[in-house]
Amino acid sequence: MIRVNRITDISGIRVGHAEDERVASGVTALVFDTPCTCAVDVRGGGPGTRETDLLDPAATVQAVDALVLSGGSAFGLDAAAGVVAYLREAGRGFAVGNVRVPIVPGAILFDLLNGGDKAWGRYPPYRDLGYAAAENACGGAIPLGSVGAGFGARTANLKGGLGSASSTVPGLSAQVGALVAVNAFGRVTMGQGPHFWAAPFERDGEFGGLGLPAPLPNDALSWPRAPLPGANTTLAVIATDAALTKAQAKRLAIAAQDGLARAIHPAHTPLDGDVVFAVATGAVPLGDEVADLARLGAAAAETLARAVAIGVHAATRLPCLDLPAWQDLYGKE
Secondary structure, three states: OOOOOOHHHOOOEEEEEEEEOOOOEEEEEEEEEEEEEEEEEEOOOOOOEEOOHHHOOOOOOOOEEEEEEEOOHHHHHHHHHHHHHHHHHOOOOEEEOOEEEOOOOEEEOOOOOOOOOOOOOOOOOHHHHHHHHHHOOEOOOOOOEOOHHHOOOEOOOOEOEEEEEEEEOOOOOOEEEEEEEEOOOOEOEOOOOOOEOOHHHOOOOOOOOOOOOOOOOOOOOOOOOOOOOOOOOOEEEEEEEEOOOHHHHHHHHHHHHHHHHHHOEOOOOOOOOOEEEEEEEEEEOOOOHHHHHHHHHHHHHHHHHHHHHHHHHHOOOOOOOOOOOHHHHHOOO
């Protein structure tokens, strides 16, 4: 299989996007060919989620059919209903007697103040966007940047975006992939300059190849901007082909959160709703369950940090949003 440096390098995971340019928002759906073990870890102070209680290791349902990341704040939670409708038509879902109920957890980010037209009438567009995103789901080199849930996203100083990356895990046969919608209160670059916080983990110039600045810019650790509670959030999914229990997937999600802390300054604030889902397809059994899980967690954090930078590096400017894209300022086409 040809690797494309996307979460879709994990066999059995398809990703689709849908956007509404007028609203300046969008949805990203991850559809799994077969139900996957899933867990979640929430570190931000203002999260918005759906169906995350059933991801507790003590809950009855053991696997999910899809995940949804959406713009729109609380209105965007409707996106999961569209994905559920798509899966129901496909005969997917948790069996209860002769009925199947698709299991689709999700999370939302805030993009209601990005300049798009939010006067959508009685019902927001997210249910239809969710259906379209699921319908568009595919493997391979999925689009990145200003697409899907990252369409209307922003950071403190640059246009946010949808990023993805993958990597093999040293010492294991398993691999990990990450997908992230970057809509952070903080910056992913050091101050107002072009250098990404995730630079130590970059591979093959995937987000500009600038490395680390020397010396560190004086404004690298400066406070980003005036806070507006609830107006941010970075949403991420870390996936692996390893065989994990729900409890082990939870530990993977916890470890992967370090990737956000390495790529965004500051992260996990009371102003963000940062959420990381962890998904395991179960194709590769672990040998040493403790040591191998530690290796997976380390790789997950590094891969997620890369995905954050890739998402912002790939983003293009949104006409209604008064923020430049990285490429506008530093791209060398």
